[in-house]
Amino acid sequence: MPWPTGLQKTITQATQFVHDFGLVFAILAIVAGWYAGRVLTGVLGRRVARRFMRPSVTRTVLRLIRTGTLFVGILVALWTLGLGIGNLFVSVTVFSAVLGLVLAPIVGSVINGIFVIADRPYEIGDMIEFTDTGQRGFIEDITLRYTKVFTLDNTFLVMPNGEMREMNIVNYSAEDERTRLSLSVEVTYESDVEAARAAMERAAATCEEVIEGGPDIRIGSARYPAKPTCYIDAHADSGVELTLRYWAKQPYRLPGIRSNVQQAIREEFATRDDVEFAYPHVQHVFDEESGEANVALRRRQ
Structure with missing residues (x-):
């Protein structure tokens, strides 16, 4: 069925107008594609976020929406410039092949990005x-x-x-932000070891960033005490080695938390007479089999 004469004339005039102002329409098409992408991401942003519940997936989907609308605008712009659908297909195919050869590392990175988003x-x-x-x-x-x-x-x-x-x-933040830390301290053999253990646990619990108590913390099938716990780790050369294990509420200031715990332990030990930090002692013993040692005493002026 032939087109009516008036409608056919209108289509011809519109086609001629687009052809005469093809560059202007091409620019408008690209701008419209870019703007449409922004509008779509603004409208669909919350729905996509509720659907996927993951910021990385949400941002990726919204980027694909923006890129897709911009790509449609570019195709429309090329069509207004007189490039037919067949030529567009051939051009895109050739361009994709060249792009794949030149930008192979980027393509590989994109594939790895898909795995990163999928593996989490x-x-x-x-x-x-x-x-x-x-x-x-x-x-x-x-x-x-x-x-x-x-x-x-x-x-x-x-x-x-x-x-x-x-x-x-x-x-440090995958499932549970709480992080378990340990701190080793040596006290002298003359110290009250049980009092030292209790003092270390009490000092760590006073730090704001440390979990002071509560139900046991479950990691997989294992359970660990939430409050600071001190164990006798070893009988070393210079003293008894005590290891304090405690949980930090957040992993963002681990060096600072460790420093605060050490400072609290130092202050706690300073108030006690029955606990003392150990440090290396060296004692030389000479007997009849050790030979002779020349020792001179000099009085200070």
């Missing part, structure tokens, strides 16, 4: 530590290509996901 070794906001370097930081963002880490040294790391998957990482 860490999440946005988690505190991690690189065991190779001992550097700690917070996960700032996770994309398909890289992971952003904001370190405790006020530096910013952008790590490709391929490197992140190959590194040994400790996640």
Whole structure:
């Protein structure tokens, strides 16, 4: 059925108008695609967040939505410039092949990013530590290509996901932020060991960042006492080695928490006469088999 003469004329005029102002329409199409992406992410943002319940997945989905709408706008822009659908398909295919060869490392990083998001070794906001370097930081963002880490040294790391998957990482925030720490102290053999143990437990419990008591903490199938607990670890050369185990509420200030516990123990021992820190003592014994030793005493002026 042929088009009506008036409608056909209107379509012809519209097509001619688009052809005459193709560059303007191409720019408008790209801008419209970019703006539509922002509007869609704003409208769908909360729904996507409630659906996936993970910040990394939510941000990835919203980025894909923005990229997809922008890509549609680019296709419309190319069409307004006179590039047919067949030519678009061929151009995209050739461009994708060239892009795949040139940007193969990036493609590999994207694949690793998919595995990172699927395996969930860490999440946005988690505190991690690189065991190779001992550097700690917070996960700032996770994309398909890289992971952003904001370190405790006020530096910013952008790590490709391929490197992140190959590194040994400790996640302090994966399931439970509470972290178990230990501290060893030696007291003299003349000290009251039981009093020293009680003093160390009491000192650690007074620190604000330390869990002072409560129900046992379960890690897998094992259970550990929540309150600070001190054990006799060894009978060393210079004294009795006591090991204090305690739980920190949050892993963000572990060196500071350890320092506060040590300071509290030092202050607690200072108030007691029956407990004393041990330090190395060396005593030389000479007998008839040791030979002779020339010793001179000099009086101080």
